[in-house]
Amino acid sequence: MRAAVPNSFPFTAVVGMDELQLALVLAAISPAIGGVLIRGEKGTAKSTAVRALTEILPPVDVVPGCRFSCDPERPDPTCPDGPHTGERVVRAARLVELPVGATEDRVLGSLHLEKALAEGVTAYEPGLLAAAHRGLLYVDEVNLLHDHLVDVLLDAAAMGRATVERDGVSITHPARFVLVGTMNPEEGELRPQLLDRFGLTVDVVASRDPAVRVEVMRARLAYEADPDGFVARYAGPQRELAERIVKARDLLSEVILTDAALRQIAEICASFDVDGMRADLVTARTAVAHAAWSGRTVVEVDDVRAAAKLALPHRRRRNPFDAPGLDAEQLEEAINNSTPPDDPDDDPNGPGGPGGTGGAGPDDQSGPGDAAATTDERDAATSGSDAPEASSRGRDTGDGTAGGRPGEREGANGAEVVGSSAPYKARLLSVQTAGAGVAGRRSRALTEVGRVVGERARVGREAGRPHLLGTVRSAAPYQKVRGRTGPGLVVRADDVRLAVREGREGNLVLFCVDASGSMGTKKRMTEVKTAIVSLLLDAYQRRDTVGLVTFAGPAATVALPPTGSVEAAVRRLESLPTGGRTPLAEGLLQAADVLRIAAIRDPRRRPLLVLVTDGRATYGDKAYDRARQAAGWLAQRGIATVVVDCEPRRGIRLGLAAELAGDLGAEYLDLGDVAAGNLIRAVTERKVA
Known part of the structure; x- marks a missing residue:
């Protein structure tokens, strides 16, 4: 778990990542959007931007002593640490990091082994999902996450709760969080089920403009030379951005999503032939958040445009061969052909334009709020890059070749x-004989994950997941000989049994x-x-x-x-x-x-x-x-x-x-x-x- 530290790189000092900053801010304003997936090549400040986000997030009111961060205004009646009184404390927003190699016990939580062995009681030790409740859950290299952890995240994201049923523990607790993931597409793709759980997606590419690259180097070198001084120079913009997020959150409930705007969103999603209804819902929520971010109380065309550019690219993919991205011309054509909002005289380039300040005040002339405002310029600037070519390769050509030319x-x-x-x-x-390979989904194998099919003795100092019941059974016959006098269990190293698990290998x-x-x-x-x-x-x-x-x-x-x-x-x-x-x-x-x-x-x-x-x-x-x-x-x-x-x-x-x-x-x-x-x-x- 990582909390913001005073000298972390400022969010407002990130250079050339306006669209990424906008997506993160919108997800922070409206957690119902469902989080952000950041795709990009190595060395593009993906992790830096995510970790810097916590400094500008509003603090959270929690019940003191509650390990599940219950809201004092609406405490969860089934919270394992309940019932709660009306007391409250304020703490900073929390960013919890989920390592790619984490175990399922660490993510979901498990039996408190020390209390079970020393006191003979069944106690639950919360995992990372409990710590991330009402905060951010960050997964670096999310495309490399093991399948069993992906399944856990899918269940929690769908239900808003985490359920643990193992080793005599039966616990359910709230687990609502903003899921933020980063990945390098060169290292493999993401499962479609998890990909769809991310509300927004952003493709990050390092700028080819030497002037922008100079600014990036200058900012990073200045930060490394004097972190405290560098952070102090951005204290004003950081504070203004944090206040603007709070105002947008307060305004969110007042934003009106008209029937005409809903119709427009539905027609745009239908024109891109996306699966299911999640795309429509995420686009609508993002448009509302963008309107609140821009200081408006009515969703306009520019809010829908900005939302579609962030919510639809990863949902229009028909198969893994399709490159992510959104055809700008197709989007504009869909917007023009869809039902316009109630006010046909809206000027898309006016104060309420894409990502503009519309009502946010003259001080908001720069920062992540302007990301959508410069979309047309960025599209024109990148028209000669490889992105359009990659997109055309990934699109279905209509002849069944998925981008290839026979x-x-x-x-x-x-x-x-x-x-x-x-x-x-x-x-x-699948391979008929069981192997002992890496976890996958093809052949039957003895792996580190999967269902427990037995136990075995540990060899020397061998590492592995212990089999609790097997360990207890091994130690139980010798308690009198070992002189146990209290309720605890005397366990020695040679009593430890490791779980034998059967899963699938790749x-x-x-x-x-x-x-x-x-x-x-x-x-x-x-x-x-x-x-x-x-x-x-x-x-x-x-x-x-x-x-x-x-x-x-x-x-x-x-x-x-x-x-x-x-x-x-x-x-x-x-x-x-x-x-x-x-x-x-x-x-x-x-x-x-x-x-x-x-x-x-x-x-x-x-x-x-x-x-x-x-x-x-x-x-x-x-x-x-x-x-x-x-x-x-x-x-x-x-x-x-x-x-x-x-x-x-x-x-x-x-x-x-x-x-x-x-x-x-x-x-x-x-x-x-x-x-x-x-x-x-x-x-x-x-x-x-």
């Missing part, structure tokens, strides 16, 4: 590029693809690419990791390091060229090196190598002999492998891929006998050794 086109240096066809749902068949599926001219027809490369893209979609849903090694010409290339990022994978696959000679040995050795590094980084994730080739080796001296030697070297290391033979069925067949499969100790498949969908089934049905 057929052929020209790549770098005139190399021919063959695109994939429409991806399909991959059939899921796998690393590494494709090693022959992209040389010997692969034959373009249709085969299209099928291979489609299979990989479809498997990646399944891996995104099942929390697998997928990588891609290609070999063509003089060398092998790591086209895609092991990753869970769907967007990055699709871009690499669609731009993969074909042609040239076949360095098969180099491809096998490169794949082995990728798996070696992956094993160091994540030793518990079991790998599966899928070699897609016709078995020919045409680059270098004794190319085929070197390829067979590399295959034997891989087999000695026990790497589970599937060889997919792409040699044409008609004409003379050399059978080189079959020989290679024998050297690898691999399962052999003929691409001519199985469609791309059967390639997926071959991967998922493979029993990993």
